[in-house]
Amino acid sequence: MQTATLPTPVTQPRSAPPEPVGTGVRSFSLTINGAEYELNVAPWTTLLDALREYLDLTGTKKGCDHGQCGACTVLVDGKRINSCLTLAVMHEDHQITTIEGLADAQTGDLHPVQQAFIDHDAFQCGYCTPGQICSAVGMINEGRVKTDADIRELMSGNICRCGAYPHIVDAIRDVMQLNPTAQ
Amino acid sequence: MHNQVIGKPISRVDGRAKVTGKAKYAAEFTAPDLLHGVVVSSTITKGRITHIDTGDALALDGVVKVFTHQNRPKLAWFDMSYKDLDAPPGSPFRPLHNDRIKYNGQPVALVVAETFEQARYAASLVKIEYAQEPHETDLQHHLDTARKPASGLASLLKPPPPKARGNFDKAFTEAPVQLSTGYVHGFEHHNPMELFSSTVVYGKDGKLTIYDKTQGAPNSQFYVSQVFNIPFRDVRVVSPYVGGGFGSGLRPQYQLFLAVMAARELKQSVRVSLTRQQMFTFGHRPATVQHIDLGAQPDGTLDALRHAATAETSRFEDYIEVVVNWSGALYKAPNAQFDYNVVPLDQYTPLDMRAPGGVTGMSAIECAMDELSYKLGMDPLELRLKNYTEEDPNEKRPFSSKQLRACYQQAAERFGWTKRSPEPRSMREGHTLIGWGMATGVWDANQLPARAEAVLTVNGKLRVSSATADIGTGTYTIMTQIAADTLGLPLEDVLFRLGDTDMPLAPFQGGSLTAGTVGSAVKIVCEDLGKELLKLARKMPNSPFAKAKFDDVFFVEKQMRLKADPSVRIDLQTLVDQNGGRAIRTTATSMTNSLKQGKYTRYAHSAVFVEVQVDEDLGTVKVTRAVTAVAAGRILNPKTARSQIIGGMVWGISKALEEETVMDHRYGRFMNHNLAEYHVPVCADIHELDVLFVEEHDDVVNPLGVKGVGEIGIVGMPAAIANAIFHATGKRVHELPITLDKLM
Numbered sequence: 001m002q003t004a005t006l007p008t009p010v011t012q013p014r015s016a017p018p019e020p021v022g023t024g025v026r027s028f029s030l031t032i033n034g035a036e037y038e039l040n041v042a043p044w045t046t047l048l049d050a051l052r053e054y055l056d057l058t059g060t061k062k063g064c065d066h067g068q069c070g071a072c073t074v075l076v077d078g079k080r081i082n083s084c085l086t087l088a089v090m091h092e093d094h095q096i097t098t099i100e101g102l103a104d105a106q107t108g109d110l111h112p113v114q115q116a117f118i119d120h121d122a123f124q125c126g127y128c129t130p131g132q133i134c135s136a137v138g139m140i141n142e143g144r145v146k147t148d149a150d151i152r153e154l155m156s157g158n159i160c161r162c163g164a165y166p167h168i169v170d171a172i173r174d175v176m177q178l179n180p181t182a183q
Numbered sequence: 184m185h186n187q188v189i190g191k192p193i194s195r196v197d198g199r200a201k202v203t204g205k206a207k208y209a210a211e212f213t214a215p216d217l218l219h220g221v222v223v224s225s226t227i228t229k230g231r232i233t234h235i236d237t238g239d240a241l242a243l244d245g246v247v248k249v250f251t252h253q254n255r256p257k258l259a260w261f262d263m264s265y266k267d268l269d270a271p272p273g274s275p276f277r278p279l280h281n282d283r284i285k286y287n288g289q290p291v292a293l294v295v296a297e298t299f300e301q302a303r304y305a306a307s308l309v310k311i312e313y314a315q316e317p318h319e320t321d322l323q324h325h326l327d328t329a330r331k332p333a334s335g336l337a338s339l340l341k342p343p344p345p346k347a348r349g350n351f352d353k354a355f356t357e358a359p360v361q362l363s364t365g366y367v368h369g370f371e372h373h374n375p376m377e378l379f380s381s382t383v384v385y386g387k388d389g390k391l392t393i394y395d396k397t398q399g400a401p402n403s404q405f406y407v408s409q410v411f412n413i414p415f416r417d418v419r420v421v422s423p424y425v426g427g428g429f430g431s432g433l434r435p436q437y438q439l440f441l442a443v444m445a446a447r448e449l450k451q452s453v454r455v456s457l458t459r460q461q462m463f464t465f466g467h468r469p470a471t472v473q474h475i476d477l478g479a480q481p482d483g484t485l486d487a488l489r490h491a492a493t494a495e496t497s498r499f500e501d502y503i504e505v506v507v508n509w510s511g512a513l514y515k516a517p518n519a520q521f522d523y524n525v526v527p528l529d530q531y532t533p534l535d536m537r538a539p540g541g542v543t544g545m546s547a548i549e550c551a552m553d554e555l556s557y558k559l560g561m562d563p564l565e566l567r568l569k570n571y572t573e574e575d576p577n578e579k580r581p582f583s584s585k586q587l588r589a590c591y592q593q594a595a596e597r598f599g600w601t602k603r604s605p606e607p608r609s610m611r612e613g614h615t616l617i618g619w620g621m622a623t624g625v626w627d628a629n630q631l632p633a634r635a636e637a638v639l640t641v642n643g644k645l646r647v648s649s650a651t652a653d654i655g656t657g658t659y660t661i662m663t664q665i666a667a668d669t670l671g672l673p674l675e676d677v678l679f680r681l682g683d684t685d686m687p688l689a690p691f692q693g694g695s696l697t698a699g700t701v702g703s704a705v706k707i708v709c710e711d712l713g714k715e716l717l718k719l720a721r722k723m724p725n726s727p728f729a730k731a732k733f734d735d736v737f738f739v740e741k742q743m744r745l746k747a748d749p750s751v752r753i754d755l756q757t758l759v760d761q762n763g764g765r766a767i768r769t770t771a772t773s774m775t776n777s778l779k780q781g782k783y784t785r786y787a788h789s790a791v792f793v794e795v796q797v798d799e800d801l802g803t804v805k806v807t808r809a810v811t812a813v814a815a816g817r818i819l820n821p822k823t824a825r826s827q828i829i830g831g832m833v834w835g836i837s838k839a840l841e842e843e844t845v846m847d848h849r850y851g852r853f854m855n856h857n858l859a860e861y862h863v864p865v866c867a868d869i870h871e872l873d874v875l876f877v878e879e880h881d882d883v884v885n886p887l888g889v890k891g892v893g894e895i896g897i898v899g900m901p902a903a904i905a906n907a908i909f910h911a912t913g914k915r916v917h918e919l920p921i922t923l924d925k926l927m
Contacts, residue, residue, distance in 0.1 A: 041298075041300070042298070042300045042301075044300065045300055049299060049300070052210075052211070053219075053298075053299055056213065057204075058204070058207060058208075058210075058211035059203070059204015059205070060204070061208075061376070061377070061426070062210075062378060062456075063376045063377070063378065063459070063858070064459040064857065064858045065458065065459065066459065066857060066858070066859070068459075068857060068858040068859040069376065069459075069858045071376055098204065099202075099203065099204035100203065100204045100205075102203075103203055110199070110202065110203070114202040114203065115202075117198075117202050118194050118195065118198035118199065118202055119194060121194065121195065121822050121823060121825070121826045123198075123201055123202075123655075124427075124655030124656070124657070124826055124827075124830060125375070125376065125377070125424075125425060125426050125427040125428075125654055125655030126197070126200075126201030126202075126206050126424065126426070126655065127208065127375070127376040127377045127426025127427060128376045129201050129202060130202075130204045133202060151866070152866045152867045152869070153866075153867050155865075155866040156865040156866045156867040157865075158865075158866070159376065159858060159863060159865060160376070160866075161374060161375055161376050161427050161429070161863060162376075162427060162655050162826075162830045163829060163830035163831070163832070163833025163834060163864070163869070164826060164829070164830065165833065165864070165865075165866045165868075165869040166829055166869060166871075166872050167826065167829070168866065169866065
């Protein structure tokens, strides 16, 4: 097993070529949406790339790869995280839920947040949508939301370039049965 | 056509796919033994590559090849082959063409490896040496080199500035009230959420299936076919879902070229995805400097109007927008002059970005009109109404329809405009200054030809297709609605498909064209299918439809019925059963009625009213509420249309207050090329947005009477916000975005 070394920034001069590090793979398993998946990937593979490139769970989106846009939001043990900012190998003992795992697997019934997003037209292109929905589910789990202003503040880690924000707030308020005029 | 679903707030038919993660975007298709390409970008702005060392990269396990200008395959010789269907006049950029660097961030190498992780690491090991040359990137420092842009095919949809009318110089000099003002905005990048990606699946016979991020699959097919000299039939481009476009997908981007080149050379499937940083290395909204002169009578009547704009373009192509024409069409000033010039700089060619030119020009004229209203001591809305025109003064022809007056009235009433205190800084709550501003929006309602196919299956289900796109606009949904109503079928019996070059040709999705353009094709092809059904009905024994013409029947509740006696009816299923066990298939082309349409100016209009709160101490601005009234002909689906307008309004807030790509001109390099520093609104920035659709009938624009709503939502917003900020603070900011440093 090779050990991982970080790539040298190209802007710094180097004396000797770095040791080749491209092939070191780690074998481990992840529990995603209740199912176990075997992975053989380089240890620096992000959870996001593991999902998209190795497990064909492409519902989780890559919008920036830097934790700036929220499109890659998934739930780890019920908490929302940016899957681009964490390595897959760190999550062997966790329950990971992606957008593919929110609907009822038996009946096909959508999660209430998914249904509310459709009803309120809370998306357009749909690319940020899985992240928005996972983020909303995680936010509801956190139990801090009392008002529209709370939703707006706590959903601000997820960029929607189409600008569906008012409808995203409508959808989440509807699911949480909040009073729209609550301050 | 009996409207059962058209005009109803139908939820998106692709909604379930999008909320479950099943909707697949360009980088999400895969193939056996798929290789991954990562692009290396130039770190200088102008000069030559003197040396490339790929040794370290190639030494890594899993790295298959590093493509550079030194080892790329031979490709088409002539510029013509590199011109996509949206190319402006000039000589298109060719990736990996030679050692020349034309702009910062230019792709200079493609590293292809077995895994993404290997390719990404190897890309960081490619060493490139350059010989730098001095570059010029700052528009404001090179205004002296402004010149007229070359004209080309693109001018068809982008007319040159209108001819001068009257005698502007004399009228302006003699005008009792004069205003000379200027407005500037910097670069903006589209930044759709989906990263530009192409997955090229290499077939056994060398045929390519390409999953591309594009607003027009046929354009990508055309480009690949020309550049690589491959017959059309061997290049299929598929793009069922597009994670936002806003114009960025109107031209093929360089990852498409690189992925196709690699796949053909390696005879293996390849995917190339750009990084967010690389999303700042192609088209953008051009930085633009504008100047406006207005001369008016004391009662507000405009005598003189001059609108001039200078925008940047690249060294290799003359990108143009329609910036100055709008003011001349909106206000009837009898003495007017217009000018539009470009300054070529060491940058990539600009590219249409939501309401290109329209939001640029209207932001300037609508701020200038606001400035004039204060000079006159006149209500800004009253000044607009004073100079309202029922005829397009540029072309001296009527509008096909123009309910702008109703937009002004309805939006003003909803907003409560009459309660406005006219003096700047006269409305406040403690340390919060409150301002109310308004502005007008205008956008084209163009129609282009398009093709569509309709199939009624043996089970009585309708399948309609066209190679158009849905970049989030709602194309899937509205086309399903049009098809359903044309043949009287429930939505669940209709499937509309798009984004595949195997389907009938349609123009790219842009310019608010799709609803009217593809919608007309869908309507016509379904009518043609209806005619086939009538033929079958007429042939049946003792048919009550024996003598019926198409105009004598209508379709509703899965039946064809006689208009004269609706009790005479036949199930569509019965008709399909008459077709010998075969589906019924029709293909049709919708043509534009240029003769009729050419007699009219065809525009969508809007009126926008905005309230801002400005913190007096900190200069922070919050748009607390905004009302937009839109007259855009018939609204096919108020739910998706409302989302389009709200999205446009959010873009307007972004343009007015947040969005700008800032360049360090010493290096010719964008500094904030990421989503943390390129500010766009987040949920907390957006408050109450209200949309009104004003009823408008138009039988000129296209057979459906729709004008499209993709752009009109943004056009009036930035000026309305800037005007509200002036009303709040008494400070006129002439440079967008209006960030807090400009208000301190």
